[in-house]
Amino acid sequence: MVNFNGTLHESSSNLLSLENRGYAYGDALFETIKVVHGKILFWEDHYFRLMASMRILRMEIPMDFTMEFIEGEILKTVEANQLMKATARVRMNVHRVEGGKYTPTSNDINYNIIAERLESDFYALNTGPYTIELFKDFYVAPGLLSTLKTTGKNINILGSIFAKENNFENCLLLNTEKTVVEALNGNLFLVKDRVIKTPPLSEGCLKGIMRKQIIELVEKLEGYIFEEAPISPFELQKADELFITNCIVGIQPVTNYRKKEFTTEVSKLLIERLNMKIRLS
Template identity: 55%
Template sequence: MINSNGVHVSEDQAVLKVDNRGYAYGDAIFETVRINQGTLLFWEDHYFRMMASMRMLRMQIPMNFTQEFLEQEIQSLIKVNKLKDQVVRAKIIVHRVSGGLYTPDSREVGYTISVKSLEKSPFYTISEAPYEVTLFKDYYIANDLLSTLKSNSKLPNILGGIFAQENGFDNCILLNTNKMVLEATNGNLFLVKDNKIKTPPLSDGCLQGVLRTQLLRILEKFPEYEVEESSVSPFELQKADELFFTNVIVGIQPITKFKKKKYKNQVSKRLLGILNAQIRLGN
């Protein structure tokens, strides 16, 4: 079952009209939330990011779109699908209602929520399997605020994923139009060199990731690390001691190889332990 504008319907009965603006123009944003046995991880950050995205896209936010209402909608859908005691991935898509061409006839929105079992541990884990990446240079991401949103316009990420698949890599690293390192196809990138941890800034066009936000907050409490949000050149990747990317579903994914450089994962393991401790205490 899925939730379509507040109504539970089976997936095979759900209907998407051809003039749906999310489908026709990419006029939609989405949030992907991890739920551990009924607990929505980092829900407040997800909610406020979604509200900020809707305001930026000039969508009319419904009066009932409170944090409590949307959490209740997710929890109700989890219960209907009998996933209460599992680790679940919920996806909320908010689209502007049909009507108009490029310029919409209305600012009002509709929404859908879907849930799926992840069959994972309630806590994040790190795989020791090799994970090799390459640069994706066919297309670039604009370094502007629209690129920081989780919108339905993610063609560079899609094509980067296909490129990795076709060429035997586990993932691709995306670049912005200034040819600076931005992110992985599905997460924010972090570099570790000695005691410095560096990640591209939002001004370069990287996703305003929820787990990126969590890690930056955690790192503020550890003076032994020097944290820097600044542009990253492709050349810096091969000088790093560690590379990893983050998202709320996987947690922290260490990169083990880029070109001929191989990386360690000590810092990523430590950060994952701290992150799991935070989850245990109720994030």
Template identity: 55%
Template sequence: MIVNYNGNLIEDSLLNLGVENRAFKYGDGIFETIKVVNKKVIFWEDHYFRLMASMRMLRMKIPMEFTLEFLEEEIQKTITTSESSEIRIRLNVYRKDGGLYKPNTNEVDYLIEAKELKASSSKSEYRIDLFKDFYNYSGLLSTVKTTNRMLNTLAAVFAEENDLDNCVLLNERKGVVEAINGNIFIVKGTTIKTPAISEGCIKGIIRKKVIEILEKNEDYSIEETTISPFEIQKADEVFITNAIKGIQSVTNYRKKEFKVDIASKISKNLAVLTFTS
């Protein structure tokens, strides 16, 4: 696999990240997961501005060349040799090597990985449950996609051990935050709720797009609010959103079975928005 390290294309087996790498040592890095379809970088502006906001929040020095156009060109350069119609991009940005907790510099390196997405058939059942071993603490730092994903990793192990497809993460107030790999929406009647950013969820790109779609739809009302796990049990539908899958309907939560009708309608609207934006 070819990766792009600071603008240089290298075989991944030849890439040498040293023991002083801060993303490895301290989780001192952030990343964007981006989908490319037929060479088009999907919702690129939204990903770019989220990346810039995250870098500013983490006091990283944004290089002068880090323009919208520059980074898109670097992504396109990375996928030049790929013949796949759908590609998963991970754009990593982390502080340069050196220092202990206090870094030697706030300047950054970047690494772009590209992996071909294989077609996968949708599962007829998609089961979730709560992950209660550890909490995702509310606050602005939790809204940033840092390279510290230990909570998500432990939840994914728990899901595997319990024959689940995903888990719901909770904050210290035991409110619903998000799923392991995406934001969560809960449907009850014509009201659709998703955890507010203040609950500690990632500022998901597809989350943002779904909210925009629903705000223009007079048939439904969208609320960004606090959600208790009890509301999942009472919901008509539940779905999860992320940049790669788009919208994933949940069919089962414990003994509760959900419909998938509204998520299917929103998926169609999202597909239109994806290729007209």
């Protein structure tokens, strides 16, 4: 079941036209959300990111787009797909209504919500082989727009194809200054000599919801120092540990980058703290 502007439909067929601005111009945003047994994880952070992103893109926010209203629509969709007693991956798409070319005729929006089942209720650490490489065919432009979760993800798509063709589990993206920004599907953290570092948003990385949770946990870790600072490609092979974060997987340790093998000590510690935080919230 698909939720389109508050109405449930059996499928997404015939709901979007060829003139849809998300399709025609990438004039759309999305949020990927994990819902565990009817509980939306980090919902307040998702909501405020969506509202801020809509304002930046000059979309008109409907009067009824309150936190409670959208939460209700998400849970209605989860229930319609019989996932209230399971764990679901929910995607909410928001796009400007049809009309115009580059210049829209209206800033009003439509939205749709879809849900699919996930296997794991809480976050589990994947300790299997996870090899990454740099993707250097195209570069991320630093700036505010790069931090938004928009539907224009050509670099991520091409990087994913490159990773698949070369048997890598993931790739890291570089910005135009040739510093490391993030992974294809999440934010990057680097551990070296008790310092845990992640690129600042000014580098062009996504304003990730899980990134925010991990930063809060890292800042409370005794014996570690947290830094938001640019990461050069040369630092990767000198690191003790690398891990990637997003709201669906939680924390994904990197095991190999070129000839370097990494530990997973901090990843294990943080995923325990993350699950504890969720249980207590």
